[in-house]
Amino acid sequence: MDKVIIDLDSLQGLPTKFIQALGDSINLISKRASIEVLLRKPNIDKIVQEIDSFCKQNFVIGYHYTKANIESIKCQGLICRTGEKKSEKLF
Numbered sequence: 003m004d005k006v007i008i009d010l011d012s013l014q015g016l017p018t019k020f021i022q023a024l025g026d027s028i029n030l031i032s033k034r035a036s037i038e039v040l041l042r043k044p045n046i047d048k049i050v051q052e053i054d055s056f057c058k059q060n061f062v063i064g065y066h067y068t069k070a071n072i073e074s075i076k077c078q079g080l081i082c083r084t085g086e087k088k089s090e091k092l093f
Contacts, residue, residue, distance in 0.1 A: 006060040017056065023049045 008015040013028070021028065027043050040046055056062070 006057075006062050008057075008062060016053070020049065020053050020056070023052070 006015065013021060013031070024031070024046075027040060027046060027049075030040055030043070
C-alpha cells in the first residue's frame with residue numbers, strides 16, 4: 003500500500019476530485035473558518051464524509067498542533083495525546 007500524505011495547511015496530497023468538489027470552500031478552509039461557517043455551504047457535509055472515507059480507507063492520519071512552540075517540538079518532538087490526555091494536563 004502506498005503512503006498517502008496530505009499537508010493539512012495546503013491540502014497538497016488530497017486527491018484532485020476532492021479539491022474540485024470543495025470549490026470555493028477552499029478559501030474558507032485556508033482562512034481557517036469555523037466548522038459552523040463551512041457547514042452552511044451546500045453539500046459540504048457530503049464532501050466531508052467522502053474525504054473521511056478516503057482517509058479511513060487509505061489509513062491517512064492527520065495531526066494538529068495548537069499554539070505550536072518550535073522549541074518544544076525541537077526538544078520533545080511532536081507529542082501524540084488523546085483529547086482526554088490533553089484535558090488531564092490542562093485541568
